Amino acid sequence: MNATRTGRDQRVARCTYYLESEVDPEQAAAALAGEQSSGTFVPVPGETPRIRERHAARVVDVRRLGRGGPSLPSRTHPDQVTRAVATIEFPMENFGTDLATLQTTVAGNLFELGGLFACRLEDIDLPEDFITAHRGPAFGITGTRRLMGGVEGVMVGTIVKPNVGLSEDEFRTAVRELARSSIDLIKDDELMTDPAYLPLAKRVAVATEEIRAAEQITGHPTMYAFNITGDLAGLRRRHDEVVEAGGRCVMLNVPIMGLPAVAWLREFSAVPIHGHRAGLAGVMRSPALGMSYRVWQRLARLAGADHLHVSGLGSKFYERDEEVAANVRSLLEPLGDTLGPVPTLSSGQNVSTPAPTFAATGSTDLLMLAGGGVAGHPDGPAAGVRSLRTAWRAAVDGVPLQQAARDAATGGDPALLHAVHGLEGGA
Known part of the structure; x- marks a missing residue:
């Protein structure tokens, strides 16, 4: 079905949902639109024509995908439901330029509807007025590179491991070794916040001292x-x-803290905001519920995150490589005049992953976080960093990994060769 639109089109959030319903999908989409606005198709007391025109969400299109069993439980238990993709427009009049109100509108109570046996927000197109109301990242890719000394190519980073439990002296040793490897970024684990045994203030003092040295x-x-x-x-x-201690970056667990927290931090942050995605899979992993990464990253980057985690190709996490590549590409797409955040690869990254990553994304505007790929290198972290940079140069130049490893070793740097042998030994 298609609905006739008016001049209001430029000030709507156009959302694409995957839905499953026992009733006709047109009716299900209308129920969703009504739940999340003033009411659609079925007037309610007090819902005047003026309110409907200015505030009602409208179903623009419904495309049926066939029949099948329900994906989610509900009060009823139909054997078969109709699957569909519905496009619904929500007037900006309802949410203004507020991120929290937008999220409540397009990804709020609608997930509770008992008549929907799947409901997932797959895509969102935001009105220009909404996008321009948000400054987005303050540093993005360009600013991050500048603070790293103008580093070219893929930025290489790692995580302090063990992720929790280190004493002050153990933490100092770990940071010292990593900082002296000429690595671009070191980060806290998402579990490491402000524990009594190693408070944030102490970590900041120790890490900045070791990095300066x-x-x-x-x-x-x-x-x-x-x-x-x-x-x-x-x-x-x-x-x-x-x-105040000279640190160059702060990290926030974005799904845990929420978009308003990121936006508030963006208001005063003097350094890049490293946006971790811990908790995101709770609203993203099911294909029948929540929202897609594409939607989430648009909201997170408008809130002001300078770096955003995308998982990693060949990782230990659930997303398939093509999904991770799509995550990266979505971050590299323009969003109004906002700066592009740094797509941050993590989980199981090593010298074998640059080639498939570059083939899938075509970009080196990336930050690769490699834990074992750096700290686990047989010749130490400095060799781990060199091996990753050599592997990335080979990927960009189209040189097979084994050949690049032999060439580098012949030239006097066996770091990549030893990393490759380490992977083969662990296979």
Whole structure:
């Protein structure tokens, strides 16, 4: 079905949903639109023509996909439901330029509807007025590269491991070794916030001291993403602790803290915001519920995240490689005049993943976080960093990994060759 539109089209959020329903999908889409606005098709008391015109969400299109069993439980248990893709427009009049109200409108109570046996927000096109109301990332790809000393190609990073439990001395040793490897970024694990045994303030003091000392040796500035996730009242204090000590990046668990927290941090942050996605799979993993990465990243980047995790090709996580590549490409797409955030690869990244990653994305505007690929290198973290950079150059140049490893070893740097042998030995 198609609905006639008016001049209001330029000020609507156009959303694409996957739906399953026992009733006709047109009726299900209308119920969703009505639940999330003033009411659609079926007038309610007090719903005047003026209110409907200005505030009612409208079903623009419904495309049937066939029949099958229901994906989600509900009060009823039909054997078969109709699957469909529905496009619904929500007037900006209802949510203004507020991210939280937008999210409540397009991805809020609609998931509760008992008549829907699947409901997933697959895509969203936002009105220009909404996009321009948000500044987006303050640093993005270009600003991050600048703070890393103008690094070219893929940015290489790692995570302090073990992720929790390190004493101050153990933490110092780990950061010292990593910083002296000429790595681009070191980050806290998402689980490491402000524990009593190694508080954020102490980590900031130790890490910045070791990074400064390492830069005197290597000449390479390393960025540390300090995890400032925690109580909202203390967010600015934790940010200030990092910046006043000379830190160059803060990290926030975006799904846990919420978009408004990111937007507030963006208002005063003097350094890039490293956006972790811990918890996102809870609203993204099911193909029948929640929202797609494509939708989430648009909202997170408007809120102001400078880096956003995308998972990784060949990772231990659930997303297939083609899905991860689509995540990367979605971040590299323009969104109004906002800066592009850094797509951040993680989970199981090593010298074998640059080639398929570059083949799938065609970009080096990426940050690769490699834990074992750096700290687990048989010759130490510095060799791990060199091996990853060599593997990425080979991927861009179309040189097979084994050949690149032999060529580098012949030239005097066996780091990549040893990394490849390490992978083969662990296979």
